[in-house]
Amino acid sequence: MISVFGSANMDLVAYVSQAPKLGETVTGRAFHTVPGGKGANQAVAAARAGAEVTFLGAVGDDGFGIALRSTLVDAGIEVSALRQVPGASGIAHIVVDDSGGNSIIVVPGANGTVTGLTGDDHALISASSALLLQLELPIEGVTAAARAAREAGVQVVLTPAPSRPLPAELLEAVTLLVPNEHEAADLTGASDAESALEELLKLVPEVVITLGSQGALYGSRSGERLRVPAVKVEAVDTTAAGDTFVGALAVARSEGLGPEEALRFASAAASISVQREGASTSMPGRDEIDAQLAAH
Template sequence: MITVVGSINLDLIATVGRLPGPGETVPGGDFKSAPGGKGANQALAAARAGAPVRMVGAVGKDAFAGEALAYLRDGGVDLGGVAEMHAATGIALILVGGDGENMIAVVPGANGTVVPGDLDKAKFAKGDIVLLQHEIPLSTVDAAIGAARQAGAITLLNTAPFRAEAAGFVGKANYVVANETEFDLYAEALALPAGERPERMSEFARRTGAALIVTLGGEGVLATKDGGIIHVDALKITPVDTVGAGDTFCGYLAAGLSAGLGLEDALKRAAAAGSLACLKPGAQPSIPLASEVDTALRG
């Protein structure tokens, strides 16, 4: 079982010819809404990878809640741990440029009400995977890592978005996933010695005992575990929208580890899934099915 403790949003997505600079207004193109939130995205990715998934989080008692949960419900994710709160459902405001890159502002709403007491709904068990991110209160993330360890579950922490105050607990997880920018920021916050990224990754792993995975966009993935460095390539694609790639990677990685794959094989599958997610617009609508990933890996 994979338990995701995290955010549930409705994404409001506008396309623009290019992303604006500070204080600049640019004309837009299409607009659409789609379910999102890093927690919900990763839960759906793990479910589409074939894993049983439980979601712990919160939505509002508003018109956005049903739409925010629609893909999870259709994907067979257990929503028994999702509370309905008086706060508004979380919202992400997303601009997608003509080159597929994006800018995102997140308004947490009900996600900010997910507290350590809600972990009673999680029912962590030995051998389970607990998947976490930083879009809910960090006290809850930290508590979830501790509760999972006590239950004998395995924690996978996606350190996005970067929050400096999380530096004190990121190394407590069994697996830590960051993109290259986030890792560089955490490396500074943790005062890791200056050097090339693989050297700093190895030092992080040595200090914490965690397996560290750094995603590099189109350049693939670097990971360090037990003193070695693993590099996995991304698929060669022309991206349409990168907004769901990282979350797809995390969900598929959790599913691969849950299925008993070794880290390198789980990374290859997750990297392929993340690449495929760039070929369609939106976060959850772009997450590929396991059969599509199988086809891509066969090449």
Template sequence: MDLVARSGVLPQPGETVLGGEFAMIPGGKGANQAIAAARAGAATRLLGAIGSDAFGVTLKARIDAAGVDTALVRVVYGASGVALITVDDAGENTIVVAPGANAAFTDLTEPERAAIADADVLVAQLEIPVETVTAAARAARAAGTRVVLNAAPARSLPADLLDAVDLLVVNETEADAITGERRPEPLLAVVPRAVVTLGPAGAWYVDRDGASAQVPGVRVDTVDSTAAGDAFTGALAVAWAEGREIVDAVGWACAAGAACARTLGASTALPRRAEIDELWSVSRGPGRAS
């Protein structure tokens, strides 16, 4: 659950600032990216855990309403995951995540492994234990399911996880945590394909076949960038699963991230396919179909 406060400026350590609007919005990277993928046009199933608290009830209802299959989502006794978010007038944010039930998602059941094997693409994040992410990625690799890893929050990653990743999605800070550099090329030492997101400036794609493309961002009036990265990752996975050329898929994902940033909130801001298509078409100029 995202607890979001607006503030003119982000507080510095030890500083208290007077805020403005407050909102309580269902979120979480896994849920956000599942909803983003569903709204972008994919049949989507979520594997994860929610708490037995009131937040858990609300979270599941929101995910269900977005058309995501939650049949395998676990309910764990105790608190659901919570994110404490401050958003300033420029749309920038700071986020602290208290994992709650996410920390209890420590293994995979046979039905969960079967769901991974049945998928075209597995999308994973790092708000659950990295051991579980590794197990899921290796199960996907064994079944021929492509693996998209959004390595956020930033942390060091085990080699056996990276060996199972087909496409790594990180921002510049996360890239630096993995390789010590903010550029994408060093990531090719550990994964075959990588995208480094650059905020409003777009994204940079590289792969081991020699491709390198800086994809420009889509200009919008930014209200809140909180879930823009999740919109990007979910849309990228959908476009790649549909067989789009990867650089085109990255551009379409940039449009999804930009569309998301126009609205306050996380899951509430994630765009639908028609909205992504419209923004992507406009950004490419007159006479060019999406």
């Protein structure tokens, strides 16, 4: 079982030809309300890729909270540890331009209340093969979850987004760190991915740096270094690419695939998601991922 301790947001997505500059108003071509949040996205990605998944986090007692819970349940995800708290659920305001690029503003809402673990959270994490973490929950909650996983011998996969300094106590519990190239640069100050990789491996045992259309770079303290190319497709919406990649990567690793095979599996999944609009709605099923791998 893969557990995900993370955020659930309702994504408010506006599609435009070109994102507005400061003080500018532009006309959009479409608007969608789509369940998302980095935690929920990774959970859906992992479930659709074939894993048994449980989700730990919080939603509000509003309509968005009902919809977010339903989305996770419909994906086959266990939600017994998804708390409901008074007030608003988290939202993300997303602008997507015609190149598929995006800019995002996150308002935490209920996610901001998850500052620690319940007894049920501890039990679910301890029973997992891997714990997926991101940084859209309060850092004290993320650190507590990572520490619980480490104490139970569970692999900890951290996506350091939104980018911020990482406390030593959190890094000490991380098995695999998966930043994109910008987050890797923020964490290390390095100007290129290869240098950032070497710096990050001083902090954690394994690192994958995602490079968008340039693929992904992997390294481990054992000395292994890999660069896996991305599957070449025409991107429509890259909003969920990173979360799809991480969810699928966790599944591949849990199934015993080696680093190169796992990265190719994750890249195939991400390549499908970017060809579709939305976050959780864009994520592929296992049959689709297998077909994409076979085709490339």
